[in-house]
Amino acid sequence: MNFNEKLFSHNPKAIINFRKEAFQKLDSLPYPNLGKLKKEYFDLVDENVQPLFLKKVYEVPEQVKEIVSEDENVMVFEDGNIIFERLDERFDGIYINDFYSAYDEIPEIISSYLKKDGEKEKNRFQAYNTAFQNGGLVLRLPKKVEIDNLKIIYIQNSTDIVHRTLLILEERSKLNLIEYFVGSNKANSNIVTDIEQMPESELNYYKIDRLPIKSRIYSSVRAELQNNSVLNLTRGVLSKGNANIDIDVDLLKEGASTTINSIALASGDEVQNLNIVTNHKAKNTESEIHNQGVSKEKAKLVFNNTGKIENKMSQSKAFQSTRGIILSKDALLSANPFLLIDEYDVEAGHGASIGKFDDESLFYLMSRGLTKADAEKLIIAGFVTPIIEGISDIKLQSKIKSVIDDKLSERGGEFE
């Protein structure tokens, strides 16, 4: 792997230096927690990172029209560029722009972010993101501002996407954010999202990807939560390629809390690895992790959950659950829950139920006239529906339902 400085000659010198630094240490950094999965599943294939410069368009791009409503706030990225935006007047006082513009426009914020960034790189994919970033977004919500709808869509067309998002929620601000990531051909995608939540802020964040077959995906969410701030993250992994999903939430100050829901569907020979970590670094902090997974054919799907409560962080709560359905004998689905607790006065627990179809449920549905195939489909749909119905966006709900339906009917040959 080479670092071609010329690719990024349009960048300010300081940014190029951060890139170089990250590139130099890349090989010395570990992979994310892969457990028993081979690293080759997640290594980049035929890398092709380019900075592209695309013009803005004045209509919602055809590719994503079906998931955009007339009356919502929306921003569309294509190959790293903001190509469309429609934001209402409430955004007047909000900073939202691409990463390099932000470096010019709010330099003090971005430089201090970049300086801290080097320390946050826990694995080589995160360092890769810093080195090769070809698109990015900075969104800063001022104090007390509430935005109830914002949809950001990323489209991959002609280059690998290496994207960085920085979300800053100032005190008592609130944001409902939906991110949807689609691609038109196989590529390597690397998306790192940093979230900084100030006291009493609330972020409801739905992050869904639907990339094509043979894609390689690295996606990381790193969040830092101050006093009484709340992060509700729903992560839908609906891509057809191999995905490594990292979610790290640091509960830094008292009263911070997070709920993380994930849905992952793995089929064919896909490999999906989710590492979800909550760090309780203050008293009276709460975390909940709920995973739902379906694994079929020869797919491998792994959930690694870690809840870490440090010493003296009393009155904290950490809960985890994983529910999974395995649809064929060659499919793998595993849940590895870890609770690392160094304090007595806490509540914590984990549970997992993974198996093939429940025979009694199948019999019950079939006894009302549903065929076995219909009954199975209904059970799986039912399994993920409660989470999808948590998304207030009807268009996206039905899109996700049809994606799941597609994904489940791709191939036959189920459990016998």
Next chain:
Amino acid sequence: MKPELVIENLKVNVENKEILKGVDLTIKGGEVHAIMGPNGTGKSTLSMAVMGHPRYQITEGRISLNKEDVLEMSVDERSRNGLFLAMQYPQEVNGITNADFVRTALNKRREGSEISFMKFFQKFEKAVAELKMRDDLPHRYLNEGFSGGEKKRNEILQMKVLEPKIAILDEIDSGLDVDALRVVGENVSKMVNDNFGCLLITHYQRLLDYIKPDYVHVMIDGRIVKTGGPELIKKIDEEGYEWVRSELGIEFNEFDEKVILGNCAIKDQIME
């Protein structure tokens, strides 16, 4: 033609143990049959075997519905051909609403002439009202978080909408309080006509106050040992099953008389 379910010399094993040892029973449209008997004598096994639960292995005998071989049919085919089993322990299925489920099931048996959304909802909501169930029932997930009584009424609700030809109601009375029992009993009674017959499986006579059976069968140790009219109910109510031993000379020991005295019903919510 009236529907007709014929069970002949049915022998059933569960986990290699013979539970049914030769059962003969014919149920026709317009008829109400009741099977009574102590716990563990094979009443529920009969219902599961007729519906085709894979755990119940048929070793001998025949079952036919309108002369068609039921044992050749898969579970869903049995249902689409007109059999219905109201289960003793209905499953909870998360994420599927009651209405979506019943509509899917109904359309499955009407392929080519699917019911319109509006018509279905009218039919479904009428049944909800007649069973005095909660208004939000259509949108709740299938049996999830339902009380025992609600689950039982939901079985009857499905039966009303799906309109089977022959139904087996397996201990539909357990978990129902007196008011709910009356509601269920009246609803089932109203369904009985030449095109619908049913078999009630029950421990005690309470349900039979509301649904009058034409035939009462006593099942002991995997066999129907006596068949009679409603007068048998009174006899069982007063004397339990001890008389079977002396009168019919049948030895059995697999029952615990206490179960017929118990009433574990919980006060259930009836929507007026």
